[in-house]
Amino acid sequence: MSQIQNSNTADTVPMEDDTMAVSVRELTRNFGKFTAVDRVSFSVQKGEIFGFLGANGAGKTTTIRMLCGLLLPTSGQASIAGFNVYTEAEQIKMHIGYMSQRFSLYEDLTVRENIQFYGGVYGLSRKQIKEKTRELLDYLNLWDQANKLTADLPLGWKQRMALSTTLLHDPQIIFLDEPTSGVDPVSRRNFWLLIYKLAARGKTVFVTTHYMDEAEYCNRLSIMRFGKIVEIGPPGELKAKYHARTMQDVFMNIEHREER
Amino acid sequence: MQRILYLIQKEFRQILREPAFLGLIFGAPLIQVLILGFAITTDVKNVPMIMVDQDHSQMSNRLVEAFSNTKSFHFLGQVGTAKEAVHLLDRNKIKLAVVIPPHFERDLKTGRQPRVQLLADGVDGNSAGVALSYANQIALKLQKQWFPRLPHAPGTVKEIHLTGIEARMLYNPSLESVNNIVPGILAVLVMLITSFLTGMTIVREKEIGTLEQLMVTPIRRGELILGKVIPLIIVGLLLFTIAIISAGLVFGLWMKGNILTLYGMSLLFMMTTLGMGIFASTLARNQQQSMFITWFLGIFAILLSGFFIPIENMPRVIQWITYLNPVRYFMIVIREIYLKGTALHYLWKEALEMTVFGGAMLTMATLRFHKRVG
Ligand SMILES: Nc1ncnc2c1ncn2[C@@H]1O[C@H](COP(=O)(O)OP(=O)(O)OP(=O)(O)O)[C@@H](O)[C@H]1O
Ligand SMILES: [Mg+2]
Numbered sequence: 001m002s003q004i005q006n007s008n009t010a011d012t013v014p015m016e017d018d019t020m021a022v023s024v025r026e027l028t029r030n031f032g033k034f035t036a037v038d039r040v041s042f043s044v045q046k047g048e049i050f051g052f053l054g055a056n057g058a059g060k061t062t063t064i065r066m067l068c069g070l071l072l073p074t075s076g077q078a079s080i081a082g083f084n085v086y087t088e089a090e091q092i093k094m095h096i097g098y099m100s101q102r103f104s105l106y107e108d109l110t111v112r113e114n115i116q117f118y119g120g121v122y123g124l125s126r127k128q129i130k131e132k133t134r135e136l137l138d139y140l141n142l143w144d145q146a147n148k149l150t151a152d153l154p155l156g157w158k159q160r161m162a163l164s165t166t167l168l169h170d171p172q173i174i175f176l177d178e179p180t181s182g183v184d185p186v187s188r189r190n191f192w193l194l195i196y197k198l199a200a201r202g203k204t205v206f207v208t209t210h211y212m213d214e215a216e217y218c219n220r221l222s223i224m225r226f227g228k229i230v231e232i233g234p235p236g237e238l239k240a241k242y243h244a245r246t247m248q249d250v251f252m253n254i255e256h257r258e259e260r
Numbered sequence: 261m262q263r264i265l266y267l268i269q270k271e272f273r274q275i276l277r278e279p280a281f282l283g284l285i286f287g288a289p290l291i292q293v294l295i296l297g298f299a300i301t302t303d304v305k306n307v308p309m310i311m312v313d314q315d316h317s318q319m320s321n322r323l324v325e326a327f328s329n330t331k332s333f334h335f336l337g338q339v340g341t342a343k344e345a346v347h348l349l350d351r352n353k354i355k356l357a358v359v360i361p362p363h364f365e366r367d368l369k370t371g372r373q374p375r376v377q378l379l380a381d382g383v384d385g386n387s388a389g390v391a392l393s394y395a396n397q398i399a400l401k402l403q404k405q406w407f408p409r410l411p412h413a414p415g416t417v418k419e420i421h422l423t424g425i426e427a428r429m430l431y432n433p434s435l436e437s438v439n440n441i442v443p444g445i446l447a448v449l450v451m452l453i454t455s456f457l458t459g460m461t462i463v464r465e466k467e468i469g470t471l472e473q474l475m476v477t478p479i480r481r482g483e484l485i486l487g488k489v490i491p492l493i494i495v496g497l498l499l500f501t502i503a504i505i506s507a508g509l510v511f512g513l514w515m516k517g518n519i520l521t522l523y524g525m526s527l528l529f530m531m532t533t534l535g536m537g538i539f540a541s542t543l544a545r546n547q548q549q550s551m552f553i554t555w556f557l558g559i560f561a562i563l564l565s566g567f568f569i570p571i572e573n574m575p576r577v578i579q580w581i582t583y584l585n586p587v588r589y590f591m592i593v594i595r596e597i598y599l600k601g602t603a604l605h606y607l608w609k610e611a612l613e614m615t616v617f618g619g620a621m622l623t624m625a626t627l628r629f630h631k632r633v634g
Contacts, residue, residue, distance in 0.1 A: 068476050069476070069632075070472065070475055070631075070632055070633050071632060071633055072632065089631075089632075090631075093476050093477060094478050096476065098476040100469055100472050100473060101469075102468070102469030102472070103468075103469060104470055104472070105470070106270070106274065106468075106470060107468075108273075108274050108277050108278065109273055109274070113270070116266070117266055117269075117270045120262065120263060120265070120266030120269075121263055121266055121474065122477055122478065123262070123478065
């Protein structure tokens with residue numbers, strides 16, 4: 001067991017070279033006696049689409065929450081956009097977008113009101129909010145729905161809208177926690193087109209998913225099991241390593257191997 | 261600053277769109293004033309009482325018997341002296357004492373008018389009044405039985421004189437309990453609604469997941485709390501106003517004092533209740549839990565506020581505890597302003613106490629409120 005003290009970690013976070021958007025070492029989170037995330041280490045390069053796989057309860061959300069400054073790690077180190085998760089949580093928040101596993105918009109506000117609200121909270125000026133609203137409605141093709149309650153949108157649209165609102169402040173790194181769960185295949189495809197556009201603009205995308213076809217779209221993947229990262233690498237490499245045709249096979253293989 | 265405005269705007273949009281909230285804001289004060297106002301001030305049964313028989317004659321025995329055999333009174337027995345009876349009244353063991361003077365029978369028979377004394381606890385003025393009239397009826401009934409059989413000078417004994425009703429509520433001399441209860445209800449209403457709503461609106465966002473979303477924005481903790489609390493203060497004052505108007509229309513009771521003083525005092529008081537709501541939201545995982553916590557704290561605070569039970573009738577230790585209860589001060593302030601029209605400069609002590617407690621509560625709650633989950 002690594003017993004790194006929280007208090008000393010602050011000044012010992014390695015300043016990685018500038019290409020690293022996220023760098024994590026021995027990150028651990030306990031809930032009481034239970035270890036939800038167990039000495040996890042990895043780094044994500046700028047502009048990368050980094051996938052996070054793992055069965056329910058593997059520790060994906062807990063990891064993301066620590067990276068977003070929402071949850072204090074029990075031990076270990078992590079820096080996001082060069083900021084320390086222990087001491088610089090508020091700076092981190094300026095540079096990241098986060099779409100939580102649960103729906104994060106106000107269903108009792110209209111599409112326009114949601115954009116306006118989150119824009120305001122991120123400190124955009126009135127003029128910027130107006131511009132952003134126009135831009136987003138154009139982009140999402142939501143003009144007809146702009147004054148409808150968010151609750152009445154189809155789920156696929158809601159999720160694309162949620163993603164867009166997390167981009168209002170133009171963050172460098174975007175954390176997406178199961179953004180497409182429950183969404184139909186066409187909408188999922190549309191959602192991933194958005195992710196690709198973001199990556200093309202140099203954004204780092206950190207995404208968790210249970211869909212193996214989506215896993216194939218990532219530049220690099222990490223597979224978590226019981227709080228530990230058991231495999232990490234590009235989809236192609238993983239498939240080669242396991243002599244598998246699809247990521248589905250890789251995933252099943254790992255789950256099987258670990259069971260024995 | 262701008263962020264707070266966006267938060268407030270959002271909060272109002274949500275409130276205005278939620279029929280349940282609107283019902284709560286406009287319906288609750290009216291209904292609460294009506295129900296509590298009437299419920300608390302009627303029906304008198306089983307009033308605990310004792311008798312002091314200083315005559316020990318046949319007639320005085322009859323009187324004791326008559327009182328021990330009615331449903332209105334719960335006859336607890338006899339004590340030797342009026343002093344003991346007053347002591348029991350003070351300790352809230354009884355609500356009524358009937359004192360039969362020495363030579364009661366002799367005086368009655370010789371045509372001198374004996375004075376039976378009724379000592380009543382005037383705290384709940386309405387029940388006290390009803391209890392007194394019951395006692396009078398019992399006495400009159402006996403008198404009618406005795407009247408035709410009195411050997412001397414029939415007709416000279418017209419009435420058993422009932423005197424010495426002790427009204428304990430100096431500010432409620434007419435013994436009208438509505439006067440006392442209604443301002444109390446207003447205080448309780450402000451308290452419950454603001455603490456409930458604060459806790460619930462925060463925890464609701466926790467449940468939905470939007471709070472987590474807000475926490476990853478660069479918004480400051482203080483901004484987030486102010487953005488939650490300011491709309492609720494406005495709602496609280498609106499609701500208070502509706503309750504004041506309802507009380508006026510239903511009971512004909514309007515405040516004697518300055519309304520702005522009362523609003524100012526309510527604001528000071530709300531610091532505590534809002535703090536309580538925030539505190540509950542930091543402990544609760546869902547709205548039910550939050551409601552339970554605020555309810556639990558609220559009930560204690562109300563019981564120890566002097567709303568139902570006058571503080572001077574509480575055991576000494578409990579009386580000390582009430583000094584730590586901000587509701588106690590608001591209860592005093594609202595009754596003073598309502599019934600006596602007391603001016604602000606006589607209430608500065610209470611204002612100070614509420615500020616201190618409210619400030620402490622808000623600070624503590626805010627410190628507990630982190631921009632983190634779990
Ligand atoms: N606040 C908490 N208190 C206690 N246990 C928790 C808490 N949050 C998460 N856990 C536990 O930690 C483990 C990992 O949870 P986490 O939500 O990170 O999993 P996940 O990989 O995101 O799963 P899913 O695919 O279902 O979203 C689970 O067993 C969960 O019950
Ligand atoms: Mg999860």
